[in-house]
Amino acid sequence: xxxxxxxxxxxxxxxxxxxxxxxxxxxxxxxxxxxxxxxxxxxxxxxxxxxxxxxxxxxxxxxxxxxxxxxxxxxxxxxxxxxxxxxxxxxxxxxxxxxxxxxxxxxxxxxxxxxxxxxxxxxxxxxxxxxxxxxxxxxxxxxxxxxxxxxxxxxxxxxxxxxxxxxxxxxxxxxxxxxxxxxxxxxxxxxxxxxxxxxxxxxxxxxxxxxx
Amino acid sequence: xxxxxxxxxxxxxxxxxxxxxxxxxxxxxxxxxxxxxxxxxxxxxxxxxxxxxxxxxxxxxxxxxxxxxxxxxxxxxxxxxxxxxxxxxxxxxxxxxxxxxxxxxxxxxxxxxxxxxxxxxxxxxxxxxxxxxxxxxxxxxxxxxxxxxxxxxxxxxxxxxxxxxxxxxxxxxxxxxxxxxxxxxxxxxxxxxxxxxxxxxxxxxxxxxxxx
DNA sequence: GCCTGTGAATCCATTCACAGCT
DNA sequence: AGCTGTGAATGGATTCACAGGC
Numbered sequence: 001x002x003x004x005x006x007x008x009x010x011x012x013x014x015x016x017x018x019x020x021x022x023x024x025x026x027x028x029x030x031x032x033x034x035x036x037x038x039x040x041x042x043x044x045x046x047x048x049x050x051x052x053x054x055x056x057x058x059x060x061x062x063x064x065x066x067x068x069x070x071x072x073x074x075x076x077x078x079x080x081x082x083x084x085x086x087x088x089x090x091x092x093x094x095x096x097x098x099x100x101x102x103x104x105x106x107x108x109x110x111x112x113x114x115x116x117x118x119x120x121x122x123x124x125x126x127x128x129x130x131x132x133x134x135x136x137x138x139x140x141x142x143x144x145x146x147x148x149x150x151x152x153x154x155x156x157x158x159x160x161x162x163x164x165x166x167x168x169x170x171x172x173x174x175x176x177x178x179x180x181x182x183x184x185x186x187x188x189x190x191x192x193x194x195x196x197x198x199x200x201x202x203x204x205x206x207x208x209x210x211x212x
Numbered sequence: 213x214x215x216x217x218x219x220x221x222x223x224x225x226x227x228x229x230x231x232x233x234x235x236x237x238x239x240x241x242x243x244x245x246x247x248x249x250x251x252x253x254x255x256x257x258x259x260x261x262x263x264x265x266x267x268x269x270x271x272x273x274x275x276x277x278x279x280x281x282x283x284x285x286x287x288x289x290x291x292x293x294x295x296x297x298x299x300x301x302x303x304x305x306x307x308x309x310x311x312x313x314x315x316x317x318x319x320x321x322x323x324x325x326x327x328x329x330x331x332x333x334x335x336x337x338x339x340x341x342x343x344x345x346x347x348x349x350x351x352x353x354x355x356x357x358x359x360x361x362x363x364x365x366x367x368x369x370x371x372x373x374x375x376x377x378x379x380x381x382x383x384x385x386x387x388x389x390x391x392x393x394x395x396x397x398x399x400x401x402x403x404x405x406x407x408x409x410x411x412x413x414x415x416x417x418x419x420x421x422x423x424x
Numbered sequence: 425g426c427c428t429g430t431g432a433a434t435c436c437a438t439t440c441a442c443a444g445c446t
Numbered sequence: 447a448g449c450t451g452t453g454a455a456t457g458g459a460t461t462c463a464c465a466g467g468c
Contacts, residue, residue: 009437013418017411021393035449044395048439048452055451063445063450080414081421095314099307100409105393109410151416174423175416177409181233181317183256191419193412197312197389198321199229200405202292204363204387206225207403209293211386221459247427260430260461267429275428276468 012053016076018043019050023073035066085110089149089173091164092156093118093126093134096179100155101128114147119160137164144171151175158182165192224265228288230255231262235285247278297322301361301385303376304368305330305338305346308391312367313340326359331372349379356383363387370394377404 022042026034036054040047054060054067057079061067077083088106090097090113100106101113116128117137126134135143143149152168154161154176161180168176175191178184181199186192234254238246248266252259266272266279269291273279289295300318302309302325312318313325328340329349338346347355355361364380366373366388373392380388387403390396393411398404 011437013415014411016418017408017414018395021395037449042395046439047449048441049437051450052438052452059451061450064448065446066449079418081417082414084417084421086413086417086420095311099311102307103409105410106413109413111410111413150420151413175420177412177416183230183233183254189423191416191423193416195407195409195412196229197315197407198317198323199226200389200407201298201318201321201323201363202229202294203225204389204403204405205293205296205298206228206291208298208362208387209296211401211403223459249427258461259427260463261459263428264430264460271429273428274468275466276426278427 008056012056013080015043015045015049015053016080018045019053020073020076020080020082023069023076026069027073031069033066034069034072036061039067082110085112086151087112087114087147087149088151088153089113089115089117089140089143089147089168090153090155091117091137091140091168092154092160092179093120093123094155097155100153100179111151113153115143115149117143137167140164140167141171144168144173149173151177154178154180154184156180220268224268225292227255227257227261227265228292230257231265232285232288232292232294235281235288238281239285243281245278246281246284248273251279294322297324298363299324299326299359299361300363300365301325301327301329301352301355301359301380302365302367303329303349303352303380304366304372304391305332305335306367309367312365312391323363325365326361327355329355349376352376352379353383356380356385361385363389366390366392366396368392 019039022039036047036050040050060072060075088111090101093116101116116132116134117140118124118134119137123134124136128134152173154164156164158180161178161182162184165176165184165186169187169190174189178192178194181196184192231251234251248259248262252262269287272284272287300323302313305328313328325344328344328346329352330336330346331349335346336348364385366376368376370392373390373394374396377388377396377398381399381402386401390404390406393408396404
């Protein structure tokens with residue numbers, strides 16, 4: 001990464017995936033070049049924002065012209081690490097878990113589940129796509145290094161989530177995507193992203209209630 | 213709502229659900245009173261933040277003592293509209309859609325699905341819990357007013373999401389929870405919340421890649 | 425002494441506006 | 447002329463620090 005001396009704001013990182021989606025469309029449509037103005041419109045943000053965000057990482061654009069679509073997309077993917085493959089494990093194979101496991105968006109973007117854990121005896125031993133077998137979470141410790149698992153996805157009931165997270169961390173996983181509606185305590189060195197539908201719903205409800 | 217003259221920052225709204233979860237725990241544990249300090253620790257935020265957030269809506273605390281757990285929780289629920297019931301419809305009954313439909317967290321928090329739409333003929337007519345029948349999305353227009361649907365949940369493939377959103381809006385839905393990884397264009401009067409797993413994953417990947 | 429509520433200070437992100445390159 | 451890259455200005459949100467009440 002080019003300019004790590006200037007610290008990059010978290011919101012910038014969160015917008016990069018936003019930029020990459022319309023860029024993929026433009027690439028497909030064989031549009032060679034895009035200006036910060038049109039890209040901004042496609043993403044619903046301010047053009048100066050787009051320029052500033054991209055400038056954190058290098059000078060990708062050409063003054064008077066714009067950004068070359070293909071190379072910009074490649075740069076963004078490099079920054080986000082989307083050019084690599086990532087190996088995930090899933091803990092919790094309930095409704096949500098299995099929906100995530102079967103979700104094509106993940107694989108398409110380079111995120112592959114290589115292990116699945118669930119403590120329900122009725123599920124243990126079940127054979128899924130790619131020969132993955134549902135195993136008891138106590139196997140996490142051993143599986144993480146063996147399968148080079150880099151990211152853990154937690155889709156368990158909330159009261160089990162903290163325990164599972166600790167198992168993942170102590171097995172060497174440094175990044176966790178948490179779908180359980182609780183606040184996970186984590187070691188300094190690790191990253192946790194929370195996805196909580198009900199927070200979004202409560203947000204909607206608040207705004208609806210306010211609209212009268 | 214008590215103090216609407218001061219505009220309430222969006223981040224404050226997003227933190228209220230965060231506060232409510234530990235409060236529910238404390239209520240169950242019959243802890244009568246909580247200080248901004250301990251609540252802050254439970255949520256991983258700054259204590260002053262907690263006080264300021266709550267103070268936007270009234271003087272809920274007692275100086276020298278703290279906040280009464282039960283009444284604070286009740287107030288937060290009132291603010292968020294979580295004390296009411298909300299009626300949702302689901303569009304897109306694939307893996308993710310059915311996981312959402314069967315998710316207990318929703319119902320427990322007062323969000324009930326009252327209709328399900330999918331354009332797949334193999335799914336139309338299927339009878340789900342509570343006698344809900346999967347219908348073609350063209351029925352949205354008619355169903356929204358009849359069933360008093362307030363919130364639409366989109367779990368379709370991305371290329372259908374915009375069209376579905378427009379059908380929902382024109383049928384009178386003012387709030388949409390969107391799981392498709394696209395930017396939805398919406399009328400001024402409506403609210404959209406996006407839930408995009410892959411953004412979270414790309415975020416994790418970025419931070420992992422940075423950790424060396 | 426303890427803890428809330430809140431102005432003031434700080435920090436951070438967004439937007440503006442223009443210099444500089446093509 | 448067109449569009450990027452960026453310092454400066456603006457606008458918000460977070461945190462500090464303390465006055466005020468229990």
